[in-house]
Amino acid sequence: xxxxxxxxxxxxxxxxxxxxxxEDRWKLYLQGLENTLIMTVAALVIxxxxxxVVAVVRTSHDQQxxxxxxxxLGLINAVCGIYTTVIRGTPMMVQILxxxxxxxxxSRNKVMVGIIGxxxxxxxxxxxxxxxxxxxxxxxxxxxxxxxxxNYLDTMRFIVVPQAFKNILPSLGNEFITLFKDTSLVNxxxxxxxxxxxxxxxxxxxxxxxPLIGAALMYLAIVIIFTWLQGKLERRLRQxxxx
Amino acid sequence: MIDVKNxxxxxxxxxxxxxxxxxxxxxxxxxxxGPSGSGKSTFLRCLNLLEIPSKxxxxxxxxxxxxxxxxxxxxxxxMGMVFQHFNLFPNMTIRKNITLAPVxxxxxxxxxxxxxxxxxxxxxxxxxxxxxxxxxxxxxxxQRIAIVRALAMKPKVxxxxxxxxxxxxxxVGEVLEVMKQLAEEGMTMVVVTHEMGFARExxxxxxxxxxxxxxxxxxxxxxxxxxxxxxxxxFLSKVL
Numbered sequence: 001x002x003x004x005x006x007x008x009x010x011x012x013x014x015x016x017x018x019x020x021x022x023e024d025r026w027k028l029y030l031q032g033l034e035n036t037l038i039m040t041v042a043a044l045v046i047x048x049x050x051x052x053v054v055a056v057v058r059t060s061h062d063q064q065x066x067x068x069x070x071x072x073l074g075l076i077n078a079v080c081g082i083y084t085t086v087i088r089g090t091p092m093m094v095q096i097l098x099x100x101x102x103x104x105x106x107s108r109n110k111v112m113v114g115i116i117g118x119x120x121x122x123x124x125x126x127x128x129x130x131x132x133x134x135x136x137x138x139x140x141x142x143x144x145x146x147x148x149x150x151n152y153l154d155t156m157r158f159i160v161v162p163q164a165f166k167n168i169l170p171s172l173g174n175e176f177i178t179l180f181k182d183t184s185l186v187n188x189x190x191x192x193x194x195x196x197x198x199x200x201x202x203x204x205x206x207x208x209x210x211p212l213i214g215a216a217l218m219y220l221a222i223v224i225i226f227t228w229l230q231g232k233l234e235r236r237l238r239q240x241x242x243x
Numbered sequence: 244m245i246d247v248k249n250x251x252x253x254x255x256x257x258x259x260x261x262x263x264x265x266x267x268x269x270x271x272x273x274x275x276x277g278p279s280g281s282g283k284s285t286f287l288r289c290l291n292l293l294e295i296p297s298k299x300x301x302x303x304x305x306x307x308x309x310x311x312x313x314x315x316x317x318x319x320x321x322m323g324m325v326f327q328h329f330n331l332f333p334n335m336t337i338r339k340n341i342t343l344a345p346v347x348x349x350x351x352x353x354x355x356x357x358x359x360x361x362x363x364x365x366x367x368x369x370x371x372x373x374x375x376x377x378x379x380x381x382x383x384x385x386q387r388i389a390i391v392r393a394l395a396m397k398p399k400v401x402x403x404x405x406x407x408x409x410x411x412x413x414x415v416g417e418v419l420e421v422m423k424q425l426a427e428e429g430m431t432m433v434v435v436t437h438e439m440g441f442a443r444e445x446x447x448x449x450x451x452x453x454x455x456x457x458x459x460x461x462x463x464x465x466x467x468x469x470x471x472x473x474x475x476x477x478f479l480s481k482v483l
Contacts, residue, residue: 143293144330144389148344148396149320158343162334 019210025201029211032194033218039115039193040180046119047175051126054080058127059134060152080127087124093185095121100189111193114186122179129175133168134160166237173230177223184219194218244269244400244431245290250299252285259285261455262299267400272432274442274463277452278478283435286452287404290433291322304399320348323393327405329385331377331392337364338373341392350396363391367421383414387421394425401425403434439483443467451475 020026061077064070087095099117100110107113137160145155184195198215202208245267252260259282267273275283288294290301292308292315300309308318332340341363342356351359364370367387377385386406393401403422407415419441426432426445436442442449442463449466451459451474459472467483470476 138330140326140328140330141332144324144326144332145344146316147291147293147319147322147324148393149316149318149348150344151316154347158347159332159334 015207016210016214018205019201019207020214028197028201029194029214029218032192032197032215035111035191036180036183036193036195037222039111039118039183039186039191040176042115043118043122043179043183044176046115047122047126047179048172050120050123051128051130054083054123054127055130055134058131063152084124084127087121088128092118092121092182093188096185096189110186110189110191113189114183114191114193117186118179118182121182122175125178126172126175129171130164130168133164133171136167137163169237170230170234173226173233177226180222180226181219244271244304245433246302247290248300248302250286250289250296250301252282252289252294252297259455260289260296263455263457264299265450265457267431267433269399269431270429270447272426272434272445272447273450274446274448275433275435275450275452276437276439276442276478277450277458281452282455283450283452284404287402287433287435290402291319291324293324316348320344320350320396321399323390323396323398323401325386325389325393325401325403325406327408329377329382329389329409331385331389333377336374336376337369337380337388340377340388341395344392345395348396356395359395360391363394364388366424367391381414382410383417386410386414386418390418390421390425400431400433403432403436405435405437407436407438437482439467439479451478453478 020029057073057076057080061073064073096114096117100107100113104113104116141159141163142155145159146152150158183193186193187196187199190196194215198211199208201211205211247263247265247267250260250263250265251258263286275286277283285294289296290303292301296309300307302308303318303322306313306318308315331337332343335343338357338360341360342351342353345351345356345359346353350356360373361370364373367390369384369387369391372380372384372388377388380388390401390406406422407418410418415438419438422432422434422441423445434441434446444463446463449461449463450457451466451470451472453474459470459475460466467479470479
């Protein structure tokens with residue numbers, strides 16, 4: 001038993017050597033990590049833009065004056081409602097497979113397909129984050145703005161949105177972390193990100209443990225760094241409350 | 244000036260205002276009193292359509308504001324409102340709180356608005372607070388700023404929704420003083436309040452509301468000296 005353990009540890013270094021150093025394989029991990037980060041950022045940009053539009057449509061639809069409802073806005077709102085329901089009600093993996101093999105089946109650029117799949121998925125969640133942030137601002141604030149004769153858009157722009165921003169930013173950071181980890185799913189459609197390379201190298205060497213543990217540590221390191229940055233930012237935002 | 248006809252408002256099944264008709268004349272200081280839940284705040288909030296009436300019409304200087312086609316922003320620019328919880332914008336300085344609306348509605352240029360803000364702040368004795376943020380002020384100071392913010396739009400009528408109810412007792416006086424000054428200058432005012440002293444001293448007419456109705460109204464001295472309705476007598480015996 002002890003003998004076996006010692007032998008196992010003894011072989012560990014050569015195994016990691018094969019997985020990372022031999023034939024400059026570490027470059028492949030970095031290349032994968034780069035793609036992972038590109039996909040995360042690009043998907044987040046799509047998600048935030050999409051989420052912003054959906055959130056604005058849904059809140060402004062809910063805040064219309066009765067008797068003055070806009071039918072076009074009603075239709076767009078219904079589309080947004082279906083979008084969030086479908087995206088949040090189906091597994092991310094299934095969505096990515098559908099994007100890759102059904103809707104964009106002719107595309108060779110799997111990273112791009114991954115970005116679209118992840119971005120559109122993220123949009124539904126970001127929409128709810130932004131909507132929650134807007135609703136967290138005291139109703140008295142927009143009442144005060146409107147009672148002064150400011151229109152809806154000005155009230156949003158100068159009064160509600162700046163205050164909502166503080167509540168939205170931390171949740172958006174969490175969404176970034178979730179998205180970053182979820183990029184590993186697109187390995188299923190063959191996009192060359194970190195998990196893809198780790199699994200490939202594991203397969204080539206008939207030794208999965210070192211590359212997968214290595215990849216996991218890389219994900220973990222980036223999440224820890226990002227969480228730390230996020231904490232710093234939140235502390236700074238809270239400080240301005242006490243002024 | 245403001246004409247209310249057959250105004251009803253219900254939240255779901257709960258009828259808060261029941262067929263109210265009332266007229267507010269220029270220069271009047273109408274004080275609305277009554278127990279909580281009587282509908283007085285809802286009545287006030289209907290006047291500038293922060294609450295949408297379920298039935299009835301409200302006309303402001305000849306414009307039917309309950310008509311969905313009326314540009315309510317234009318109407319609200321002429322009606323100032325002061326809230327129980329001040330509702331200053333915490334993300335802006337006091338000066339910006341005051342100048343935002345006049346500038347954005349193109350009533351004034353930024354320079355004009357800044358001058359107006361300085362003059363108004365001087366009037367309430369808070370000119371040194373122009374660059375402070377709301378979080379740095381006391382409740383009484385916040386409410387005086389809120390009044391100034393509404394006045395910067397040069398409104399024709401001011402609506403006050405329990406302006407002193409959220410204040411520490413020692414700060415009530417400074418806010419009432421500003422309101423008294425405003426009344427003396429001839430501003431048309433509708434004030435929902437629990438300050439009976441203010442009602443008696445400043446009001447030109449007192450409305451007593453209960454259960455969604457205006458039960459009784461009178462000139463303040465007569466109202467407090469000889470209330471007619473049993474419900475009014477009961478209410479006054481508890482609060483005076």
